[in-house]
Amino acid sequence: MNRSIASGVFSVVSAKVVVLVVTALSTPLLYRLLGASAFGEYAFLLSIFAIYMIFVSSGITDGVRKFLAEDRAAANWSEHVVGFYLRLAIVLSALGALLLVLATRFGVVGRAFGSDLTRYFYVLAALVVTAQFRDYARKTLMGFGLERYSEPLKILDKIGFVVVAVPLVYLGAGVIGALAGHLVASTLVAVIGLALVHRRVSLSCLFSRPTKRFPRKQMLTFNSMSIALVFLLMSLYHIDIVMLQHFRESAAVGNYKAALTLAEFLWFIPMALQTVFVHSTSELWSQNRFREISELASRTTRYTFLLTGVMAVGLAALADVAVPIYFGADAMPAITPLLLLLPGSLGFALARPVLAISQGKGMLRYPVAATGGAAMINLVLNVALIPRFGMHGAAIATSVGYGSMFVFHCWSARLVGFDPLSDARLGRSILTTVLAAVPIVALSTALTNPWLALAAVPPVGFVIFVTFALLVGALDPAEPFEVLSMFPDPLGAKADAIGSRLAAGGRERGERNWLHSLLFVAGLSLLVSGLTLGILGSGIQTVTP
Secondary structure: OOHHHHHHHHHHHHHHHHHHHHHHHHHHHHHHHHHHHHHHHHHHHHHHHHHHHHHHHHHHHHHHHHHHHOOOOOOOHHHHHHHHHHHHHHHHHHHHHHHHHHHHHOOHHHHHHOHHHOOHHHHHHHHHHHHHHHHHHHHHHHHOOOHHHHHHHHHHHHHHHHHHHHHHHHOOOHHHHHHHHHHHHHHHHHHHHHHHHHHHOOHHHHHOOOOOOOOHHHHHHHHHHHHHHHHHHHHHHHHHHHHHHHHOOHHHHHHHHHHHHHHHHHHHHHHHHHHHHHHHHHHHHHOOOHHHHHHHHHHHHHHHHHHHHHHHHHHHHOHHHHHHHHHOHHHHHHHHHHHHHHHHHHHHHHHHHHHHHHHHHOOOHHHHHHHHHHHHHHHHHHHHHHHHHHHHHHHHHHHHHHHHHHHHHHHHHHHHOOOOOOOOOHHHHHHHHHHHHHHHHHHHHHOOOHHHHHHHHHHHHHHHHHHHHHHHOOOOOOHHHHHHOOOOOOHHHHHHHHHHHHHHHHHHHOOOOHHHHHHHHHHHHHHHHHHHHHHHHHHHHHHOO
8 A cells, every 4th residue: 555545545534533423423312312213214215315316426426536536648637527527417416306306296206105205305305416516526526636625524514414413303303304414514515525626626617628539438338337336335235224114114224224333333444445445546557556456455455354353343242232322222122133234244344445446447347247246145135034034134134245245346356457365364364353252252241330341342352353363463563563654754654663673673583573563552452442432432421311
């Protein structure tokens, strides 16, 4: 991972930390204020909206950041790309909003989803327009490599939503209040984002006409394949909620969404990598740096497995404690679905960066086929299991579908032209997870005081996990410092110096420098402990009546 990519990852991760904390505080508030049934309706509406927006925006957002990042010598390339996708964004958002209004007005929505939900779709129609320009502006900034602007906008979107939605819901506005929060926040972000884009490239490029050599056909082909890819991905995210709403009451949907929310916390780092890798690796592909791409992919796979693995083990060990404290006693039914979702969420976490690197090349037929295979497994299992087993069946089906993503995308990656397993050390990473799970679960079981368990298990479990990773060779002592060296100075410079000494010492003596490794483990464990206690403690204080 070169320093420019790491800098982008650092910007995205920093923003996602803030968004994660805000989400961790706001989600249980909304769950309690709305109640399980209304929260289930809200989750269902967002799922429908996400699927609908695939056809409105996915090809635009993926395309603009990919083609802006490519190293092309064509005259006024950036202006023409920005203008081309801005025209598409305007046309598709207008058509998307109009179609949703007409479908609602003439009863299509009522017949499909029930008359009780009809009024919400007028708000969703307005959200189509604001969300389109919010996402277009952010992805354009990312295409320019301006994550330092795009990621604060994501924070603003989340905070703006909470500031508007929570008071409205508290005052009795219900689901309409929550949707209004999204509408206001996305409008604000769209205005600011477009202003920032205008500073880089004048939005008057909307009216410019590129030459005949401009690759419109290539862009439109990429857009259509992106739409297919994102549709299949969104089916993995949302088909379970949509089907569960049909076969079970809204309260079951609300509890299942609570389980999904916790399971998706595992995607924190992988989603940041996926966000940055699409446009960052586009440049590597355009320069034919195939070996560097494989090295990046395989090392990322290993680090993602280790980081997500320790989070999954910790969340499983603390599920009985964390769920009722976090969402309230009414959410106890969410514990079992959460445990069922964790294995598949780990597999999906591994697939995310691999998929992003494949997208960076622009050869999407193999990623689409791989995602389609996982989506088909997910759909068939949901159809078979939800009518009989409800949200437990949904969790099993979704977990299997999620997990199959990694298998299929490893196959896809080799056809695209890189190997995500060349230095992944999957066997050692799995062994680390299994060995560490035993003492971590034992510690959680032994601590009967829930507050003591929340305070002790995350830092102690992290130390145990990293120690096993070092012992079995899933992680080399110098590697954490190599990763940290990619970050801005002074952290990057100090980590680089320590990592160089560790690597040199290993070559000279043929043994690991355990002192530095243990110091690193202790430091990171304190950091993880502080973050965990801060997030959980703040969330508990906020949601307690």
